Amino acid sequence: MTDAQSLIDNRPPSVATLFLDRVEATPDAEAYRHPVPSLGGRGPSAWVSMTWREAAERVFAVAAGLVELGIEPQQRVALASSTRLEWILADLGILCSGAATTPIYPSTNAEESAYMLSDSESRVLIAENAAQLAKAREQRDELPHLAHVVVIDEADAVAAEGDPDGWVLSLAELERRGAARLEKTPGLVKERVAALRADQLATLIYTSGTTGRPKGVCLAHDAWSYMARAIEATGLARPDDVQYLWLPLAHVFGKVLTAGHIALGHVTAVDGRQDKIIENLPVVRPTYMAAVPRVFEKVYNGVAAKAREAGGLKYRIFRWAADTAREYARVSQDNFRRTGSRSVPFGLAVRHRAADVLVYAKIREAFGGRLRACISGASGLAPDIGFFFSGAGIHILEGYGLTETSAASFVNPGEAYRTGTVGKPVPGTEVRIADDGEVLLRSPGVMTGYHGQPERTAEVLEPDGWFHTGDIGELSPDGFLRITDRKKDLIKTSGGKYVAPAEIEGRFKGICPFVSHILVHGADRNYCTALIALDEPSILKWAADHGLGGRTYAEVVAAPQTNELIDAYVRRLNDGLQRWQTIKKFRLLPRELDVEHGELTPSLKLKRPAVERTYKDLIEEMYEGAREA
Incomplete structure (x- = not known):
């Protein structure tokens, strides 16, 4: 048996178990670094360290606090917050209590947040701040299962008129209650962790999707334990690494990095503020990061x-x-x-x-x-x-x-x-x-199914475990x-030729330094077209040097000079494509695509149907007068 296979085969039943093992093995080693705002909010943040022992104290307090609130194994606790140290501590606390985490992007609107809270039957919501608390209040009547909202930012944990008694409390208060419970029953959390089974629900994570309601993906404790050991087995990360973690932890890509971190025991610097990445990198000096x-x-x-x-x-x-x-x-x-x-x-x-x-x-x-x-x-x-x-x-x-x-x-x-x-x-x-x-994929990391949707589960998951990725x-x-x-994104033109839009879009991004997003269209048409959004800082810098300074983004992309600039890159792209793949016409979009308008997922993936709906008139304009084959 290889060392890698041994790691996989001998994995514990849960990441919660791994966490306890990590704390016991290296209690005084540095686990996390996180930024603390400077006094008065002026100047750069100071980075503060936390050991594994210190992390465990807070994780245990969160876990015991949830038990004190009446949370039972496999009940759902939602977590709506940006990436920060408290997200990780809360998630581990949920897992160590035996409950399951329902991550929610902080950018999710009130209606969709309420759908996730209701569909998951979440009993507690851990909300980052007043904005996340307000969403829960807005949809309170639709959330009969939601017994408590725990607010991370203590100053925002303010009960309002109409809130049920004890409905709102701060994370600090939850931890105080948990610490008091642990004084009475010190073995509580370890008993909960010891009782976890590999097949128990650990995470109910909703896919952002491109159409319709998001689907709740059920991931068992074993999936995360397997991922932790698989990451360790690749050898790509090492115990002496410093990881810079800024990815959204509500996304599975960000969350899996927390599992690998526990398995390896290296340092993770956590700061989800994307506008601080360039500033943070020379300070953190990571040895590896994901993006x-x-x-x-x-x-x-x-x-x-x-x-x-x-x-x-x-x-x-x-x-x-x-x-x-x-x-x-x-x-x-x-x-x-x-x-x-x-x-x-x-x-x-x-x-x-x-x-x-x-x-x-x-x-x-x-x-x-x-x-x-x-x-x-x-x-x-x-x-x-x-x-x-x-x-x-x-x-x-x-x-x-x-x-x-x-x-x-x-x-x-x-x-x-x-x-x-x-x-x-x-x-x-x-x-x-x-x-x-x-x-098709098969592994211990594959979901057990879509929450409450057996028919949709059967569409992608075969009885022998093979998952259809799409x-x-x-x-x-x-x-x-x-x-x-x-x-589902493959294009078949009216001439019967298949086109892979992602491949063409990827080529264009490598050619044109001004593009932020491009969508290639052409299904059932006799030629391909493209909608192109430009990177605002880059194109405005170019505009200032070419007689268009002082104009807005929309004015710059509407200028003939800008169209000529991008046309040269499109022609360069077409030189490397088959005839039926070439972009015959394109239109520059009046603004960048974004999450707020529903055109990108929170992980910045293009939502093609949404973009095509929004800019349907521009697409039709590119085919006006065209003879359809």
């Missing part, structure tokens, strides 16, 4: 925009360095695949060393200077952007998984990573490709998976 592709796209666009703004020689140097990075990455990865060596021709190596001094070293320093690897997931990364960062020494290991598979099903293997693929299955995961190209993919002879598109 979604949009973050890498924004970093690349920002670097390119600064170089363009500098103009002249600096911009030419950047373009030369970017081309060199991509060539170096492609050649070195190809050589490693064939020979096991990352050697490159002498001339390319010399160019790369020069570009490293001039450009790449500064990019690595912006990431903190110690970054060994980044994990990218939730959606596809444009290969050209992946190759750029690879050549610059920022190694992006793409992975793949779904909410229904507890996130981490595939990941690229360290030094042997291949840009443009999502790597190999994590230990304990099986894969096969169906006759129609759909990727994604189309290709497996290389040595086991690397490449996802080509969502099965």
Whole structure:
């Protein structure tokens, strides 16, 4: 039996068990770092450390406090908060009490939040602040099961007229009640953890979905225990690492990182404020972090925009360095695949060393200077952007998984990573490709089903455990998976040709440094078109240098000069496509796509039907007068 297989086979029944084991093994080791605002709110935040022992004290207090509120095993406790230390402590407290967590994005509106609370029959809501509390109050009549709201920000835990007695309390008060309960029954939490079964519900996490109501995905304790051990078995993270965790913890991608952290016992720096990422990286100096592709796209666009703004020689140097990075990455990865060596021709190596001094070293320093690897997931990364960062020494290991598979099903293997693929299955995961190209997965991480929806469960989960992902993919002879598109997103033109929009969209993101999102359309049409949203900071910087300074984003994208700029990139894209794949027409959108308008999921994935509905007139305009074949 291999060491990896031994880790999987000998996993404990729950992450709660792993947490207790971790606290016992390294009680005084640093577990977390988190920012604390400076006095008066002026100046940068100070980062404060917490040991595993200190974390356990708070986790146990939360768990015992929930028991004191009457929470029984497998009852649901909802958690609506941004990514912060208290989210992790509350989640672990829920698990250690024997209950199950229902994560809710803080950006979710009151109506949909109420649906999740009602559908999950959540007994307690742990809300971040007054805004989250207000949503629960707004829908109070629809939530007969909701007995209490626990507010993390103590100043916001204020009962209002009409609230039932004891309905609102602060997290600090919950922990005080829990500590008092533990004085009377000190073994309470350990008894609850010892009673957990691997098949018990641990998390009821709702998929954001692109249409209709979200589905509640049931993930058992065993799924997270398996994920923790599988992450450990990959060897990608190490006990001496410093992880920077900013991803939304309501998303399965963020949550799985907390399981891996407990298994390995390294340090995790937690701060979910996305506007602080650039500021935090040089302070935290992480050795690894996870992100979604949009973050890498924004970093690349920002670097390119600064170089363009500098103009002249600096911009030419950047373009030369970017081309060199991509060539170096492609050649070195190809050589490693064939020979096991990352050697490159002498001339390319010399160019790369020069570009490293001039450009790449500064990019690595912006990431903190110690970054060994980044994990990218939730959606596809444009290969050209992946190759750029690879050549610059920022190694992006793409992975793949779904909410229904507890996130981490595939990941690229360290030094042997291949840009443009999502790597190999994590230990304990099986894969096969169906006759129609759909990727099927089987592992302990696969959900037990959709909450209260047996018919929809049967549509995707076979009796023998194989899960239908809905994604189309290709497996290389040595086991690397490449996802080509969502099965339902494949376009069939009126001429009978199949087009994979995600592949075209990814290519365009690697070509055009101004794009934020692109949607390729063409189902049942005789040619393909595209809706393109531009990255506001990048395009406004360009506009200022081209006689359009002082104009709004909408005015800039409406200008003929901007259309000409993007048209040149579209023509460059088309040069590398088959005739039936080419973009014949495009329209620039009057604003960026966002979560608030329902066009992106909270993990920044495009909601195609929503965008197509919103901009139906623009799409129809691109086909006016066209002869449909």
